[in-house]
Amino acid sequence: MKLKMALSILGCVIILTGCWDRIELNDVSIVTGLAVDEGENSKYRLTIEVVNASQFSKNQMGGEAAPALTFTLEGNTISELLHKMNIGITRRLIFSHTRVLYISEGIAKEGIIEFIDFLDRSGQFRNDFNIMITKGEKAEAFVKVTYPIQKVPSLKVHKQTQSFNREWGGDPGVRLTDFISALTSKGRNPVSATLVIKGDPKKGEKSENNMKTSVDTLVEMDGMAIFKDDRLIGYLTVDETRNYFWTQKLKTTSMSVPCSDDEKKPEDEKYMAVTVTETHNKLKVDFTNGKPVLKVKINGETRIEATQCLNDLTKIDTYKDFEEKINRYVAKDIQETIKKVQTEFGVDIFGFGDAFNRQHHKEYKKVENNWDEVFAQAEVEVDINLHLRRSGVRGKTFISEIPRE
Amino acid sequence: MVTFLFTFILMASIGVITMFDLYLYEETLLSILDANIFFEKGTSQWMLYVNLLFGFFYGMVVDYRFRKSKKSSKSS
Amino acid sequence: MKNILVEKLSLWQLFILIFIFEIGNAAVVSTGNDANQDAWIAIGLAMVFGMGLALMYYFMLSRLPGKNLFEIFQFCFGKWMGGLLTLLYILYFLYIASRVLRDFCELIVSFIFEETPIEFIAITMVIVIVYMLYLGLEVMGRTSEVFMPYFFSFIIIIGIAVFISGEMEFENLFPILGDGFKPVLKAVFPQLLTFPFGELIAFTMIIPYTSKFKKAKKITLLAVMASGIMLIYNAVLQITTLGVDMRARSNFPLLSSAREISLLEFIERVDLVVVFIVMFGIIIKVSVFFYGALKGLELISNRPYRMYVVPIGAIIAFISVKISDNFAEHIEEGLIVVPLFMHVPFQLLLPLMILPVLLWKTRKSKEGRK
Numbered sequence: 072m073k074l075k076m077a078l079s080i081l082g083c084v085i086i087l088t089g090c091w092d093r094i095e096l097n098d099v100s101i102v103t104g105l106a107v108d109e110g111e112n113s114k115y116r117l118t119i120e121v122v123n124a125s126q127f128s129k130n131q132m133g134g135e136a137a138p139a140l141t142f143t144l145e146g147n148t149i150s151e152l153l154h155k156m157n158i159g160i161t162r163r164l165i166f167s168h169t170r171v172l173y174i175s176e177g178i179a180k181e182g183i184i185e186f187i188d189f190l191d192r193s194g195q196f197r198n199d200f201n202i203m204i205t206k207g208e209k210a211e212a213f214v215k216v217t218y219p220i221q222k223v224p225s226l227k228v229h230k231q232t233q234s235f236n237r238e239w240g241g242d243p244g245v246r247l248t249d250f251i252s253a254l255t256s257k258g259r260n261p262v263s264a265t266l267v268i269k270g271d272p273k274k275g276e277k278s279e280n281n282m283k284t285s286v287d288t289l290v291e292m293d294g295m296a297i298f299k300d301d302r303l304i305g306y307l308t309v310d311e312t313r314n315y316f317w318t319q320k321l322k323t324t325s326m327s328v329p330c331s332d333d334e335k336k337p338e339d340e341k342y343m344a345v346t347v348t349e350t351h352n353k354l355k356v357d358f359t360n361g362k363p364v365l366k367v368k369i370n371g372e373t374r375i376e377a378t379q380c381l382n383d384l385t386k387i388d389t390y391k392d393f394e395e396k397i398n399r400y401v402a403k404d405i406q407e408t409i410k411k412v413q414t415e416f417g418v419d420i421f422g423f424g425d426a427f428n429r430q431h432h433k434e435y436k437k438v439e440n441n442w443d444e445v446f447a448q449a450e451v452e453v454d455i456n457l458h459l460r461r462s463g464v465r466g467k468t469f470i471s472e473i474p475r476e
Numbered sequence: 477m478v479t480f481l482f483t484f485i486l487m488a489s490i491g492v493i494t495m496f497d498l499y500l501y502e503e504t505l506l507s508i509l510d511a512n513i514f515f516e517k518g519t520s521q522w523m524l525y526v527n528l529l530f531g532f533f534y535g536m537v538v539d540y541r542f543r544k545s546k547k548s549s550k551s552s
Numbered sequence: 553m554k555n556i557l558v559e560k561l562s563l564w565q566l567f568i569l570i571f572i573f574e575i576g577n578a579a580v581v582s583t584g585n586d587a588n589q590d591a592w593i594a595i596g597l598a599m600v601f602g603m604g605l606a607l608m609y610y611f612m613l614s615r616l617p618g619k620n621l622f623e624i625f626q627f628c629f630g631k632w633m634g635g636l637l638t639l640l641y642i643l644y645f646l647y648i649a650s651r652v653l654r655d656f657c658e659l660i661v662s663f664i665f666e667e668t669p670i671e672f673i674a675i676t677m678v679i680v681i682v683y684m685l686y687l688g689l690e691v692m693g694r695t696s697e698v699f700m701p702y703f704f705s706f707i708i709i710i711g712i713a714v715f716i717s718g719e720m721e722f723e724n725l726f727p728i729l730g731d732g733f734k735p736v737l738k739a740v741f742p743q744l745l746t747f748p749f750g751e752l753i754a755f756t757m758i759i760p761y762t763s764k765f766k767k768a769k770k771i772t773l774l775a776v777m778a779s780g781i782m783l784i785y786n787a788v789l790q791i792t793t794l795g796v797d798m799r800a801r802s803n804f805p806l807l808s809s810a811r812e813i814s815l816l817e818f819i820e821r822v823d824l825v826v827v828f829i830v831m832f833g834i835i836i837k838v839s840v841f842f843y844g845a846l847k848g849l850e851l852i853s854n855r856p857y858r859m860y861v862v863p864i865g866a867i868i869a870f871i872s873v874k875i876s877d878n879f880a881e882h883i884e885e886g887l888i889v890v891p892l893f894m895h896v897p898f899q900l901l902l903p904l905m906i907l908p909v910l911l912w913k914t915r916k917s918k919e920g921r922k
Contacts, residue, residue: 323667348667351518370518387500390880456516460670461879464662464808465801477853482863488643489650489871496889500881512874520669524870527675531866538859 100162103139104225106173106210107186110145115178115186117152118143120214120225121160137278138222141214149186150193166195170229172202173266175210179296179303184254187301191251198247201232204265204296204303208272216268216275216288228290232264235292240316240324241309243295257439258424260298262315265306267293299418299443307408314408317401318367318421321350328393328400330380341379345397347457348372356427356449358434363445365423367405368454373397375462384462398455405453417447478535478542486528560763565693567775568700570755573840574779576833577655578748579707579786580826581886582805587739588796589725592787594739599780601740602749605899606776609756610769612907615914617765621756622851628909635852637902642848644898645754646864649841650872651886653677656834657872658879659804664827674869681839682865685846686858689761692839699832706825707782710810711789713822719812720792743887746895748783749776751837753899757844803879806830842868 104120121140142159146152156164172190174183190196205213214224221227236242245263253261268290274280275288294312297305307315313324327342329335350371357364375384375393382389412420424442428435438445490512497508515521561569584591584598616624622641626634657673665673684692714720729736755772762768786806790799793809802808810823846857846864876882 349518349520349669351516353517370516372519385880385883387878387880387884390878456518458516458519459878461658461662464803469797469801477855478859478863481849481853481860482867485642485646485864486867486870488639489646489867490874492643492647493871493875496885496893499889499893500885511877520671521873523669523671523675524873527678527866528870531863535859535863542855542859 094163094165098162099165100140100160101168102164102166103168103223104171104173104214104228105149105169106175106205106214107149107178108175108210109177109181113145114147115149115152116143116145116211117149118211118214119153119156119164120223121164122223138217139214139224141211143211148189150189166193167197169196169200169225171225172200173205173210173213174202174263175205176303178210179204179298182301184301187247187251187254190247196247200247201229202245202247202250202263203228203232204263206265206267206293206306208268212268212272212275213266213290216272216290217278217280218289219281219286222281224290228266231290231292236316238323240313240321241292241294243312243316244320253420253422254298254301256422256425258419258426258428258435258442259422260300260418260420260443262295262297262420264312265293265296266290297412297416297418297420299416304418305416307412310404311408311411314404315412315420317350317369317405318352318354318409321347321352323347323349325376326400328397330378330382330396332396343378343380343393344376345373345459346376348374348460350457354421354423354426356423356430358427358431363423363427363434363438363449364452365409365421365446365449366452366454367409368456369401369405370456371458372460373457374460378462384465390459394457394459397457397459401457402453402455405455406451409451409453413447413449413451418443419446423449478538479532482532482535559689559761561689561693561758561761562763563767563771565697566759566762566768567771567778568696569693569758569836569840570752570772570775571779571782572696572700572703572833572836573751573755574748574776575707575782575786575829576748576837577652577830578783579833580659580804580806580830581655582790582799582802583747583783584739584744584787585800586743587736588731588800589727589791590729590736591739591791591799592725592784593729594736594744595780595783595787597736598740598744598749599777599783601745602752602780603773603776605745605750606752606772607769608903608907609752610759610772612903612910613756613759614765614769615910618760620758620760620847621753622848624906624910626851628906628913638848638852641898642845642852644894645841645845645848646868646871647875647894648751648754649838649845650868650875651882651890652834652837652841653868653872654875654882655886656830658882659807659830660827662803662879663807663823671869671873674872677835677838678865678869681835681842681868682861684835685839685842685865686861688858689758689843692836692843696836703829703832706829707786710806710813710822710825711785713813713815714789714793714809717812717814719809720789721795722792724792724795725788742891742896746891746899748779750895750899751841752776753903754840754844757847758840803883838868 100121101124102119103122106118106120108116108118110116118141121142123136123138123140125136142156144152144155144158146155153164153166216224218224218227221230232242236244242264243262245261250261250263253259268275268288270288272288280286280288292309294307294309295315296303297307323346325344325346328345330341330343350369353368355366355368357366378384382392409421412418419442423446424435494505494508494512497512498505501508515525584594587594612621612624616627619627622634622638625637628634629637653674656677657670660673661668661670684695759765759768759772790805790809793812794802794805798808799805807823807826810826813822842864846860849860849864850857876885
């Protein structure tokens with residue numbers, strides 16, 4: 072009886088107590104950003120950014136300290152480096168809250184497959200972090216620039232890309248799985264957003280940067296990078312990134328559409344500000360006479376936010392006229408961007424190949440292996456069908472009622 | 477009866493707004509009808525169609541129950 | 553026929569319903585713009601004509617007490633012809649209900665919820681209206697009774713608050729009748745007469761169900777007068793705060809003028825109060841038209857109207873969005889096409905045509921009774 076009792080108590084002790092893998096909160100540090108550079112002596116130079124959690128509590132114990140901490144190591148694989156970090160850092164690292172992965176230009180040009188595999192394979196990394204290519208400075212510098220509102224650099228970049236993506240569409244919104252599926256697909260090549268530093272990166276490291284109303288150093292979005300397979304081959308500007316995103320998953324954006332059709336100097340021209348509130352985008356490839364024709368079809372709703380044109384916005388004809396102008400403007404923009412990608416880079420970043428595969432499987436199989444060349448020569452048709460719904464709380468603009476000589 | 481009147485009134489009201497559109501726009505009857513009956517992707521108008529479907533099925537259920545209660549009252 | 557309930561409204565409820573119905577969206581959408589600074593005179597004139605219209609409608613109803621407009625049709629023209637007329641009126645009522653609903657949705661979408669799709673707002677509003685009508689006419693009467701004090705006092709308070717804020721400039725009202733009577737008359741007919749006042753035709757479906765039909769005449773006239781005075785008050789408020797030009801440019805002048813309120817730097821940003829007024833006004837207005845259409849369906853199909861509330865509500869939401877592609881079309885249609893092609897025939901011509909037939913038929917029946 073006593074033996075039974077003892078056994079059951081022992082059983083309880085083994086089964087009901089905590090888990091093997093337990094980690095106490097005060098034993099870990101949360102990593103929010105990873106920056107990969109070329110190493111001087113070995114393959115990679117990895118910088119991690121760790122949150123200094125005590126800086127986030129309301130009653131700051133221990134005074135003013137930097138909101139985040141960075142540490143740099145060199146080595147040949149990323150995973151080894153990550154485990155080796157405790158050379159200089161006290162606690163164990165956890166990566167499930169990683170927000171941004173910065174990759175320097177140099178590494179990206181040589182190919183990034185090798186360490187992307189680790190991120191894909193590891194159970195610790197989630198799919199919700201941004202992949203960013205850093206231009207100009209080393210990637211290392213980007214995890215050190217602080218910002219007054221989001222004090223941790225990577226959290227700032229993450230929030231910034233999210234807002235930019237939602238408000239204007241200047242960030243392609245690439246996550247790890249998007250990147251990998253674009254890599255493996257023959258009908259599509261990966262892209263990723265890029266960042267630059269405005270100002271002196273050395274000044275940005277100090278928290279004095281946060282004391283100013285106009286900060287010395289700022290990390291800014293700078294369009295996107297285009298990859299051929301896993302190698303970086305070129306960049307698009309922010310405006311072109313938006314045009315690229317029109318063909319993908321754009322929800323809202325805004326633009327200035329010229330009032331008149333004839334070309335003028337930008338400063339003479341009058342514009343209307345148009346906000347797109349909802350869109351639906353479809354890529355199609357038609358196969359006629361043995362040649363694929365790339366088609367983009369966009370439907371959506373817009374509204375006018377401001378107008379410098381004198382047309383009367385209470386008339387149906389004005390709405391119709393404006394609608395046509397908006398459609399033409401957007402179509403021209405998208406057409407130009409696709410043409411530029413075709414001629415300058417010759418890689419299909421839009422996913423036309425995937426669409427072709429879905430729509431004309433047999434024909435696609437024939438050109439699958441040299442799809443990018445076929446893409447570069449294909450014709451493009453852009454069909455925009457945006458509806459103008461309303462124009463704010465005023466009908467006519469007061470500009471039209473100012474007496475003029 | 478409810479279902480029938482529902483469809484009838486729906487069609488008649490679409491006819492009314494099509495008439496006004498014809499008066500205001502210089503477009504063909506078919507293109508206006510197309511815009512008034514079907515919806516484009518990229519707008520949220522799908523909600524309206526879900527709503528209409530709900531109304532339609534509701535009408536059918538009401539009709540069915542009405543007929544059933546009529547039968548039972550006759551037989552009793 | 554046994555399922556059809558007899559519902560009764562008290563006179564006070566009738567008064568409130570007419571009052572809110574008239575103010576409804578007329579207070580919010582800019583009306584009488586043709587008359588410029590004399591818009592309030594135009595409204596006053598329209599009110600007088602509107603009382604005349606109300607008298608005519610009441611006279612028609614009083615020939616056959618207890619019967620509504622559609623039953624009168626059937627009485628005059630027999631089952632088939634009457635049924636056809638009823639169907640036409642049902643379509644008219646539903647169309648106007650959708651148009652009124654769209655007015656409100658446009659306001660919400662351009663002022664408050666800029667990102668929410670208009671379809672969603674239309675559907676949620678219809679759900680409220682459907683629920684209210686499903687519970688019946690009496691519930692509608694009681695609901696309006698409950699909200700009436702707020703509705704009334706909010707409108708008054710907005711005016712007083714704007715006045716105290718010092719935003720009113722009474723010079724904007726002058727010169728009175730500077731361009732003579734012509735622009736005023738142009739504003740009255742057909743726009744102002746039909747838009748808030750002529751729409752009383754929907755009440756021909758409700759007045760027969762008041763508890764004391766004999767006194768309904770006085771109450772109706774009083775309510776039309778009260779609402780007319782309220783609309784004049786509103787127009788004066790808008791013209792003095794915004795000025796004529798600004799008022800003409802605003803899509804929703806009452807909201808724009810409420811935005812001027814700033815009392816003691818304490819009571820500010822009260823424009824949501826206006827949204828409340830509009831919302832309630834719209835709910836009542838849509839419900840009254842909707843109820844009229846439902847009663848017609850009840851008459852045609854001989855089934856209780858409750859069965860139709862949900863399906864027809866879905867149609868109202870649908871049509872209210874599909875009615876126009878954009879705001880300009882909505883306004884142009886509402887100001888130019890609809891008054892001519894819907895309001896005038898359905899509010900004036902058809903009743904005027906029916907009146908002699910009705911007189912003839914009732915005279916015969918009365919003689920027969922003797």
